Amino acid sequence: VNRDSPICEALRGKGAPEPDSKGANIPRENLPRCKKPGCGGLLRPHVIWFGESLEERVLDAAFQELDDCDLCLVVGTSSIVYPAAMFAPQVAARGVPVAEFNLETTPATQQLGGHGFFFSGPCGSTIPEALKPF
Numbered sequence: 001v002n003r004d005s006p007i008c009e010a011l012r013g014k015g016a017p018e019p020d021s022k023g024a025n026i027p028r029e030n031l032p033r034c035k036k037p038g039c040g041g042l043l044r045p046h047v048i049w050f051g052e053s054l055e056e057r058v059l060d061a062a063f064q065e066l067d068d069c070d071l072c073l074v075v076g077t078s079s080i081v082y083p084a085a086m087f088a089p090q091v092a093a094r095g096v097p098v099a100e101f102n103l104e105t106t107p108a109t110q111q112l113g114g115h116g117f118f119f120s121g122p123c124g125s126t127i128p129e130a131l132k133p134f
Contacts, residue, residue: 006043008032050081059083066091072098076123079106092116101126 010030032043048054054062066072072091079085089111092098099117100109109118119126 002034002036002039002043004032004035004043006032006045054083062087070096072096073127074098074100074102074108075127076102077106079108088112088116099130101130 008031010026010032011024014024014026033039034041034043066087069091072088074088077084079088085108088098088100088108092112092115095115097115097117098112099119100106100112101119101123102109103121105118105120109116119130
């Protein structure tokens with residue numbers, strides 16, 4: 001496992017989250033590479049791509065955190081990719097409050113019952129507003 005950061009100078013100013021932003025079009029030779037002897041492979045962020053599975057220890061740790069939490073924040077997700085899509089409804093079923101911050105409702109929204117709170121709009125503005133002191 002290589003824990004080097006995939007962030008490099010070629011990425012500066014790229015990856016704007018706006019839907020209309022243009023692709024980065026970074027030449028392959030400028031992308032970050034593994035510096036381990038004999039490797040030279042492209043580095044990637046520590047994320048799970050579609051079709052990949054979570055490591056069992058990571059999933060076990062997530063379930064433990066969900067079992068222990070007394071509040072669950074769901075932020076900017078479609079809630080359609082499993083196993084994460086079941087996290088909020090499982091927590092709500094235990095009677096734990098779940099606050100969902102999203103542009104639109106998701107399949108999980110209706111499964112939260114009386115323990116769910118939905119905040120509609122961009123997370124960058126709804127979260128700070130919801131977390132303001134009374």
